[in-house]
Every structure is written in C-alpha cells, then in structure tokens.
Amino acid sequence: ELKVEQNPLFLSMQEGKNYTIYCNYSTTSDRLYWYRQDPGKSLESLFVLLSNGAVKQEGRLMASLDTKARLSTLHITAAVHDLSATYFCAVETSGSRLTFGEGTQLTVNP
Amino acid sequence: SAVISQKPSRDICQRGTSLTIQCQVDSQVTMMFWYRQQPGQSLTLIATANQGSEATYESGFVIDKFPISRPNLTFSTLTVSNMSPEDSSIYLCSVAAPGHRYRYEQFFGPGTRLTVL
Numbered sequence: 001e002l003k004v005e006q007n008p009l010f011l012s013m014q015e016g017k018n019y020t021i022y023c024n025y026s027t028t029s030d031r032l033y034w035y036r037q038d039p040g041k042s043l044e045s046l047f048v049l050l051s052n053g054a055v056k057q058e059g060r061l062m063a064s065l066d067t068k069a070r071l072s073t074l075h076i077t078a079a080v081h082d083l084s085a086t087y088f089c090a091v092e093t094s095g096s097r098l099t100f101g102e103g104t105q106l107t108v109n110p
Numbered sequence: 111s112a113v114i115s116q117k118p119s120r121d122i123c124q125r126g127t128s129l130t131i132q133c134q135v136d137s138q139v140t141m142m143f144w145y146r147q148q149p150g151q152s153l154t155l156i157a158t159a160n161q162g163s164e165a166t167y168e169s170g171f172v173i174d175k176f177p178i179s180r181p182n183l184t185f186s187t188l189t190v191s192n193m194s195p196e197d198s199s200i201y202l203c204s205v206a207a208p209g210h211r212y213r214y215e216q217f218f219g220p221g222t223r224l225t226v227l
C-alpha cells in the first residue's frame with residue numbers, strides 16, 4: 001500500500017522567512033502534485049513534477065522531486081501572509097489515481 | 111484546463127437518507143474520480159468513475175454505499191446512501207485533463223459539503 005507522508009503537519013512562520021515542506025512516499029511514481037487548499041475551498045493545483053530532478057518555481061514557491069529518494073520538497077522563500085493555507089502533496093499511481101499526504105497547515109504571521 | 115461544477119454545494123441531511131451529488135465538466139474527459147475529505151483530514155479516493163461501465167472502488171468503499179453513475183464523458187454522479195453522521199465530509203469530483211502548463215493535470219471541483227445529523 002502506498003504511503004505518502006508530509007512533514008511538518010503544522011508550520012507557523014514569520015513573514016520574510018524561508019522554510020521547506022517535505023513529502024516522502026513509499027513506491028515509485030511518475031507524477032507528483034502539490035496543491036493548495038484555503039479554508040472552505042477546493043484544491044488549487046500548484047505544481048506537477050514529472051521526472052527525477054524536476055524543479056518548478058512560481059513566485060515564492062519552488063518544488064522539487066527526487067524519485068530515487070522518493071522525496072519531494074516545497075520550498076517557501078520570504079513568506080508572506082497570503083501564503084497561509086494547507087498544502088498537500090499527492091502521488092499519482094496507475095489509472096491516474098492520487099494518494100494524498102496528510103497536508104501541511106501553514107500560517108504566516110506578520 | 112477543465113472547469114468542474116458540482117451540485118449541491120452543501121447540504122444538511124438526516125441519517126438514513128441518501129444524497130446524490132452531481133459533477134459536470136466543461137469538456138469531455140476520460141478519467142473522472144470521486145474523493146472524500148473528512149473534517150480536518152486529507153483527501154481519500156473513493157472510486158474511479160468509468161464511462162459505460164461500473165465504477166472501480168478503492169479499498170474500504172463499496173458500491174452499495176457509494177453508487178456512481180457515469181453516463182457520458184462530461185458528467186458523473188455519486189450517491190451517499192443510508193447516511194450516518196460519519197459520512198459528514200466534503201465530497202470532491204476530479205478529472206484528469208489537458209492543462210495550460212502540462213500535458214495533463216488533475217483538477218478538482220469546488221466540492222460538496224455534506225453534514226449528516
């Protein structure tokens with residue numbers, strides 16, 4: 001059974017600081033997704049990582065994938081309050097099925 | 111990218127009743143899925159909605175409890191049957207479709223927030 005583990009589960013940051021969220025998974029996969037969820041809202045797709053060594057950046061967020069280590073990271077640079085949300089990684093397996101991590105609840109404090 | 115709508119957006123139901131949730135996509139898609147997000151939890155895949163055949167259910171989910179229809183490539187329904195308070199969750203429809211940034215991505219609908227009393 002595929003396991004996807006995120007850490008930390010809760011993260012409280014000061015504005016302007018940097019931090020990394022980690023996503024470990026237990027089996028091989030061709031695709032890894034990062035999503036953002038605001039309270040009471042659906043999921044917004046942030047990144048799709050397709051191959052080993054893939055790095056994607058958008059704004060203050062950068063995601064990377066190491067398929068050999070079965071590890072993806074989401075790095076936050078110079079955090080701002082607007083980044084406060086819950087972030088999920090999800091691993092795609094056969095049939096395009098997604099297995100989600102537990103989610104990381106990020107709070108950015110002024 | 112695919113635009114997904116769900117109806118209803120929320121509902122409050124009595125235990126023992128059933129609710130059918132609709133998912134409509136603005137383009138034809140092959141892969142359509144139903145997920146559940148229990149309060150404060152992550153998302154769990156319920157089933158893959160297959161067009162023209164029975165849905166494929168994940169471990170822990172059965173057709174009698176969550177019957178699914180997929181009459182065409184743009185529409186699906188999920189029924190939550192004989193509801194109990196433990197069924198209180200957000201139910202989300204998702205599709206795999208071509209995206210602006212990638213050959214295909216997985217998009218999620220706005221969700222249906224269900225409360226069972």
